[in-house]
Structure formats: C-alpha cells, structure tokens
Amino acid sequence: MPLIPQTVREQVTNQIRNDLLSGRFPAGTMLREIELAARFGVSRGPVRDAFIQLSHEGYLAYQANRGVMVRHPPDPRDREFITELRLKIETYVIERGFEDKSDESVNSVELALERLKEACDSGEASQVAIRDIEFHQKILLACGGDDLVPTWRQLCSRMLLTYTRLGDYSQAYKEHVAIFEPFRDGDMKKTVAAIQANIK
Amino acid sequence: MPLIPQTVREQVTNQIRNDLLSGRFPAGTMLREIELAARFGVSRGPVRDAFIQLSHEGYLAYQANRGVMVRHPPDPRDREFITELRLKIETYVIERGFEDKSDESVNSVELALERLKEACDSGEASQVAIRDIEFHQKILLACGGDDLVPTWRQLCSRMLLTYTRLGDYSQAYKEHVAIFEPFRDGDMKKTVAAIQANIK
DNA sequence: GGTCTAATTATTGTTAACATCATACATTCG
DNA sequence: CGAATGTATGATGTTAACAATAATTAGACC
Structure with a gap:
C-alpha cells in the first residue's frame, strides 16, 4: 500500500x-x-x-x-430524482467501460470493500457513508468513468447529508459483496443489477 | 439594475x-x-x-x-449521454417549480435574454456560450432549482469546451426567445418543448 | 556513452499581516 | 419615539514572504 x-x-x-x-x-x-x-x-x-x-x-x-x-439535505421530493440520476450515471459508466477494467483496478475495488467492512463493523454512520461512496467511486474509475465522477459525486454527497443514526450495517456490507463478486468475475449484467438493488 | x-x-x-x-x-x-x-x-x-x-x-x-x-472536452461517445442528463434536470426542475416563479425572476430571465442577444450580435463564441448557460440558469433558479444548479452547471460546462468557431448566432437567439415567451406567459408545456428543441 | 546522484530551479503549499466588507449597536436628528 | 447615520467589531478578502515539493540540470562514476 x-x-x-x-x-x-x-x-x-x-x-x-x-x-x-x-x-x-x-x-x-x-x-x-x-x-x-x-x-x-x-x-x-x-x-x-x-x-x-x-x-x-x-x-x-x-x-x-x-x-x-x-446546506440542508435535499428536499424529500427531490431525493428520488437525484437517486435516479445517480443510478443512471453508474449504469452508463459500467456498461460503457466494463471491459476496460484492469486487474489492478479490481484490486483497488476489493481494497475499498475491505475498508467498507471495517466501517460497517465500527457502526459509525459517517464512516460507512464515506467508504460506501468510495467503493462505488472505485468501480466507476475502474470502468474509465473519470469524466463523470465529479458530477456523480456531487449527487451522492448531498444525499448523505440526511441524518442517519448508528445502526447495523451488516446488510449494507452484504449488498456490496454482492456487487463486487460479479464485478470481479466479469459478469456485467449481475453487477449492474446488484448496484440497482443497493441504491434504490 | x-x-x-x-x-x-x-x-x-x-x-x-x-x-x-x-x-x-x-x-x-x-x-x-x-x-x-x-x-x-x-x-x-x-x-x-x-x-x-x-x-x-x-x-x-x-x-x-x-x-x-x-481538461479535454468530453469523449464524443459521452456527449449524448451528458446532454440527456442535462435535459432531464432542466425538465424536472421546470415541471416541479414552474408555478413558484415570481415576476422578479421572470424579469431576471428577460435580462439574461437581452445579454444573450448582445453576445449573439457580437459573434463571439465564448460570450454566447456563457450567456446561453446564464439564461438557462436563470430559468432554473426562477423555478426554485437552486439545489440542482451546481450539478447541472457541471454537466453544461464540460460540453462547452468543445471548440466552436465564430458564426451566426441569430438562430440560437431565436430559439431562446421561443423559450422565454411561453415561460413568461405561463405555458409550461411549451417552455419545456422549446428547451428540448434548443438543447438536442 | 549511460546512469545514478546531487545541486539547482521553478512551482505549488502554507502562513501571518493587512485591507475590505457586513453586521450590530449607539447616537443624532426629525 | 423612530428613522437615518456613524461607529465599533468581527468576519472574510487579499497580499507577500516563507516552506515544501517536483522537475531539471550538472557532474561523478562505472
């Protein structure tokens, strides 16, 4: 490292x-x-x-x-729309650049997954939020989505401002494992489906 | 002023x-x-x-x-996607907040239209680009879209980096008049349609 | 001749002092 | 008493000097 x-x-x-x-x-x-x-x-x-x-x-x-x-968190009425945009970007980037990903970038995603696990275990909401975003970002970068990452990040960031209390994040972690495995194994369709399930 | x-x-x-x-x-x-x-x-x-x-x-x-x-302009392959996102945001904001607009905000849009006219008359591409964005932004702000403007701006900005030569912008100006008039008169559907025609 | 290392240079990163602006409060005048 | 003006204060805006970093060049060594 x-x-x-x-x-x-x-x-x-x-x-x-x-x-x-x-x-x-x-x-x-x-x-x-x-x-x-x-x-x-x-x-x-x-x-x-x-x-x-x-x-x-x-x-x-x-x-x-x-x-x-x-700033205040986004208006509840807007949350659905913002989520939709976010998902649209992630889907587009992955479908467009899934084949370009290198072994190295897969490793960096796996590393991000480990960090997310630590955060989930700790139970600190802010850390989970940050590592969560980081994980998704690594995937986007692996698929050559550098150009769209700043915009995507802006959309996610605002959403996170919504207050989230301490809680059990084992489910959240599992969802990300379900994203990583098909990603690593080269199954694009399953990867996108897992992301959709995670974000929605 | x-x-x-x-x-x-x-x-x-x-x-x-x-x-x-x-x-x-x-x-x-x-x-x-x-x-x-x-x-x-x-x-x-x-x-x-x-x-x-x-x-x-x-x-x-x-x-x-x-x-x-x-930075380099966005990959041609991405331009269509980015435009689609931009249009989606504008449409959403307008449909959501069209009724909220005040007389004052309509005036600020009209002012932006006048500035755009000056830029079009001058024929300077960079000025036209800036005033164009400004006009659309005023409309978004008038419809209470403050929250989404930064993201929207990011999408537009990158697109503008594509080289555009000097030219005749009278058509561009007309398209924006076609946006402003229904906007001022309270016709939401026509406003959105005109914007779609302008951006696409 | 080529390559590694050390000194040089150019550029960004950081700091602290000073300038400017906005706000709140006191004062004055009607 | 109330509005307008002046003043004090605390914040941000800007600057220039200094520190740290990255790129470049020169030279020693093989």
Whole structure:
C-alpha cells in the first residue's frame, strides 16, 4: 500500500466533510474560518480552500463576504430524482467501460470493500457513508468513468447529508459483496443489477 | 439594475473561464498561478481559488503539488449521454417549480435574454456560450432549482469546451426567445418543448 | 556513452499581516 | 419615539514572504 502524502488542505477537507456527515455541524450552521483553523492548528488558507471545495461538492453554501453555511439535505421530493440520476450515471459508466477494467483496478475495488467492512463493523454512520461512496467511486474509475465522477459525486454527497443514526450495517456490507463478486468475475449484467438493488 | 460588487476571485474566475471557452488555453495546457496572477495584476491567492473552483466546474484537472491542466472536452461517445442528463434536470426542475416563479425572476430571465442577444450580435463564441448557460440558469433558479444548479452547471460546462468557431448566432437567439415567451406567459408545456428543441 | 546522484530551479503549499466588507449597536436628528 | 447615520467589531478578502515539493540540470562514476 503506497504512502499517500496528504496535503494539509486535503486533510482539512476530509475532516470537515466527515464532521458534516456525522452531524457535528447541523444544517444552517455558519462555519467560521478562524474557528476551524484554530481547531486544526493550521492557518485560514487551507480551511478557506476546503470551504470552496466543499461548496462545490454540495455540502456548503457560499456567500461572498459572509462565509459558508451548512446546506440542508435535499428536499424529500427531490431525493428520488437525484437517486435516479445517480443510478443512471453508474449504469452508463459500467456498461460503457466494463471491459476496460484492469486487474489492478479490481484490486483497488476489493481494497475499498475491505475498508467498507471495517466501517460497517465500527457502526459509525459517517464512516460507512464515506467508504460506501468510495467503493462505488472505485468501480466507476475502474470502468474509465473519470469524466463523470465529479458530477456523480456531487449527487451522492448531498444525499448523505440526511441524518442517519448508528445502526447495523451488516446488510449494507452484504449488498456490496454482492456487487463486487460479479464485478470481479466479469459478469456485467449481475453487477449492474446488484448496484440497482443497493441504491434504490 | 443593482450594482453587483464583484470580488477579485470572481473576476479572475470569470476571466479564466472565458479564456478557456474561447480556446485561448488549449486542452492539455498547464496553467501557472504566477503567470496568470501577473497578467491580472493580482496575487496568487485569488488565482489559486479560481483554479480550485474551475476544477470543480470540470474545466481543469487538479494535481497536488503540480498545478492544474486544461481538461479535454468530453469523449464524443459521452456527449449524448451528458446532454440527456442535462435535459432531464432542466425538465424536472421546470415541471416541479414552474408555478413558484415570481415576476422578479421572470424579469431576471428577460435580462439574461437581452445579454444573450448582445453576445449573439457580437459573434463571439465564448460570450454566447456563457450567456446561453446564464439564461438557462436563470430559468432554473426562477423555478426554485437552486439545489440542482451546481450539478447541472457541471454537466453544461464540460460540453462547452468543445471548440466552436465564430458564426451566426441569430438562430440560437431565436430559439431562446421561443423559450422565454411561453415561460413568461405561463405555458409550461411549451417552455419545456422549446428547451428540448434548443438543447438536442 | 549511460546512469545514478546531487545541486539547482521553478512551482505549488502554507502562513501571518493587512485591507475590505457586513453586521450590530449607539447616537443624532426629525 | 423612530428613522437615518456613524461607529465599533468581527468576519472574510487579499497580499507577500516563507516552506515544501517536483522537475531539471550538472557532474561523478562505472
């Protein structure tokens, strides 16, 4: 496993994203650069960069000269539509690039599956959410879907903001095993079907 | 018309986006913070912010410690799919929020239409592209589609990177008039139909 | 000649100080 | 008393200097 040198900005971004997903910052909260910079022991620069990034990921709403606010989860009426779009993208990318996947990329998906298992075992909702997304993203990247990943990610991210309590994630893990196995074995149809069952 | 105080970052972002759309920076080009900062007569900070933002909009590819590269237009094979997604979002937002639109928002759409006309008259492809997007965005916002605009924008933006030469945009303008008129008069079906005809 | 290593250079990453803006509150004038 | 104006404060916006990283070049060694 390669040592990934993480920049301060990335660490800050990941930490804030994690806090957002775990409900530490409720919707509507104003986030202050100074406050977070102090907490992480860094300057305002990277925090600022993280704000811009997370705004584009859909978690925060940016207002010039006024800072950022934690966005509300999508309107319940929109959730179904967003899910539909997400599924459409995943299906398209997989059907389009299923044959292109390499052994290496299959391995990276398997690694993501292991990380998801750890998160599920821990029972922490925010970690499960992050690893879940990561798993799906690895599959998309394996199928050459780089171009559509940013858009896809934006759709997923917002959905996650919905509060989820601690719980039993053994079922969720099983669903992802059911995605990985046909993916590894080269059965595209079953892979897509398993994903549809997982997301819907 | 309200005076909109534009922050340096916004100006820089807009200028770079415009340059990208007008083909000043070909795909694959590495963009340097220092170079652009010098050109605009500002420091690296806002340029840096603009890079992060434009990366998320899909124009640039970001690599840690290595800077940003101008992305290539989407694969021709993907263009149809992306257009389909874009259309799906516009249709959904309009059908969902058509009744919510206020007189004020109709005015802002009309204003955007006038700006589009100016751009079409000038014949500058990049300006037409920007005003075109702006017009559609105003409609989405008027229908309460704030939540989906960032995602929608990402889809459009990438599409625009395809090189378009100077040309006659009177037809394009007419198509947008055909969108605006039923929109203003409260005819949802015709509005959606006109948009479909315009995008396809 | 080719290749590995070390010094150089150019570029991005981070920081802290300063400038600007928005808000809340106090004050003044009608 | 109420509206408008001025001021204080706390936030973001911007800058320039410094640190760390990646790419490049020069040179030693085989």
